[in-house]
Amino acid sequence: MDTNDAKSYFSVRLLEWYDVHKRDLPWRRSRNPYYIWISEVMLQQTRVETVIPYYHRFLERFPTVEALADAPEEQVLKAWEGLGYYSRARNLQAAVREVKESYGGRVPDSKEEISSLKGVGPYTAGAVLSIAYNKPEPAVDGNVMRVLSRYFLLRDDIAKPSTRIGIEKLARELIPEGKAGDFNQALMELGATVCTPKSPHCLTCPVMELCAGRLEGIADELPVKTKAKPPRPERRAVAFIEGAGEEAGRILARQRPKEGLLASMWELPHVLLPETMPEPEAAGADAAAMRFLREKLAAEYGLNVEPTEPMMDAEHTFSHIHWRLRVYRCRFLGLAEGPAVHDGGVANNTADDDGLRDGDVFLWFGEKELGQYALPNVFLKILKQAGVR
């Protein structure tokens, strides 16, 4: 069996299979490059079932390049709330604004131009060019690297950037004339539904007969991938601060800095507990944590509270940090006020170890604010469990 035979067999059988087995997905009902682009950005690191409701809501709110370009960033972030990797939303809007200004609102169809847009890397560029414009460009994501590693028995570590380059070259050679969009989607579809990471369904695979990984009996050991290092643990004390009088029933929230982790998102104020603090189970741990929380919030933000009792625990794992949160109910005493940065908010500028902050914004959160500003899922869950709405 010649390698070229294995290649053409793969492409032909895969396309036949896709024609019969492709899922009916919302973004497959259109060739609108803007729609395809939105779906591809949402699908980065995110599974299809999660994306579908976001995709519908996002396009309902921002139906065109123009609409998204002209929207306040705050609304875009809110529409992205819960999807994670929020820089995707920020980059997407920056890119769409560039498309409006420099390309007359038309999503560019050349590799160079589309790749120059913020948040558009090799995968997204190839996906939009092939699916929306049927250009013969590879679109290599994790699915594709897994499928091709198995079929061609590639033992290179897919965690290495150089491996992706090599697989892109291979994928480019596999694209049948005039069928780039369907072929790339077929490759990813196979990875998502048949050639799955664990216990692949080889017996229903359209290319099983010539799959080198299966024939060698090691399909489920491929692809080779070095493991990521485990997230560093952090324990944090969270302040649940209920308003009184005019602010009764509302909770004090803080907007995070414009850059870094969860940029610009809203959250309940919290502080990192030193590793020297006693474990939560230890006697006196809560008393120590509440004292630390009070002192740190005052020093860091000029926020004066009196923690009264532990309310609940929560956990949240990022790829690189693991948060163990303990939420403490607090009595609000006052906030040193600075110039208001956010409409209706209370801003406070304080110096800390890093120098002057760019302005800490606090805001009482009620139903209206919850519907308007974006919070990470972990804080949404805390508020929901506390009965705030």
Place this chain on the structure above:
DNA sequence: AATGCGGGGCG
């Protein structure tokens, strides 16, 4: 090349 950046699903 290594690291920062969320959230969800599965066995």
Place this chain on the structure above:
DNA sequence: CGCCCAGCATT
């Protein structure tokens, strides 16, 4: 409940 999934930007 521990483990796995993984594009793009920055450094």
